[in-house]
Structures are given as C-alpha cells and as structure tokens.
Amino acid sequence: MKEEIENYVSDWYWDDESKANCFEIGKFLFGFIAYLESQNMSERTLKNHKENTYLIGRFEAGYGFNDSFSPEDLTDGPEYVYEFERKVSDSKYAIKLYESTWRKLDKYIKTGTYEEYTELINTQLKAESQEK
Numbered sequence: 377m378k379e380e381i382e383n384y385v386s387d388w389y390w391d392d393e394s395k396a397n398c399f400e401i402g403k404f405l406f407g408f409i410a411y412l413e414s415q416n417m418s419e420r421t422l423k424n425h426k427e428n429t430y431l432i433g434r435f436e437a438g439y440g441f442n443d444s445f446s447p448e449d450l451t452d453g454p455e456y457v458y459e460f461e462r463k464v465s466d467s468k469y470a471i472k473l474y475e476s477t478w479r480k481l482d483k484y485i486k487t488g489t490y491e492e493y494t495e496l497i498n499t500q501l502k503a504e505s506q507e508k
Contacts, residue, residue, distance in 0.1 A: 377406070377497070377500045377501055377504055378501055378504055378505070380406075381399060381403055381406055382399065384402045384405075384406070384430070385399060385433065385437070388401070388402075388433065388434050388437035388438065389437065394437070397437070397442070397443070397444060397445055398433075398437045400445040401433050401436055401437055401445050402433060403494075403497055403498075403501070404445065404447060404450075404490070404494060405429050405432070405433045406497050407490060407493030407494045407497045408484055408490070408493065409426055409429055410493050410497070411484055411489060411490075411493050412425050412426065412480070424473050424477075425473075425477045425480065428473060428474050428476075428477035428478075429481070431456075431460065431464060432450065432453075432455075432456070432477065432481065435455070435456035436450065436455075436456075447485045447490055448485070450481055450482075450485060451482050451485050451486060452482065453478035453479070454474065454478035454479070455478070457471065457474070457475070460474050
C-alpha cells in the first residue's frame, strides 16, 4: 500500500518536505477512494470520481498553501475549478463531474466518515511495515 500511495503522488512533489505532505494527501485520498468503492455506483461513475480524486490531490499539492495536510483543507469545495478548466477540460459535463466529486469529498469529511477509512488505511500501512 505504501508503494501504491508513493506511486500515486509521485508527480505531485518537488522536494522531501513536499513529498511527505503529498504522501499524507494521497493516504487520505486512498481512504476516500475506498469509501467510493463501497458505494453503490456504476463502474463508469466510480472511474470518473477516482480520476477526479487524483486531480483534486494533485491540485491541492500544487496550488494549496498548506505546510502540512489536514482533511479540513479539502472542505467547502469545489476548489481549483479554474485549473481544471485550463489543464483538464472546459466541458460543462466534465466540470459538473469534477464538482460532484468535490461535493462527495466534502460530505465524506464533514460527516466524519473519513475517520473510519483513514484508520483502515493506517492499519494497512502499519501491518505492511511490520511484515518487513
């Protein structure tokens, strides 16, 4: 799992300090992806949310102004819509999907659901480190 998260965030950081912050963002988003996978949605919808989740993390890493990550950094979105339009797509449909992922993420955080999934990811990482 650690290697998966490191690969997920590999193009988000530029030095050791930002690498650690990006790992925390990635770890948190892996929990969100696990949550999305537990929801009853079509494969296509899930795929779109996963792609948008990656973009949210990448934009937060590149444009967020936080020295360390906190889930609250990702509340009250959608954020980075301008960046999404410039770098990904200016299609109204794509933007609506991106905003939808942000709303799901906001609800995931504000309801506290993230605590369960963050614990799940932390447990998996801890078990993995003890195996080595």
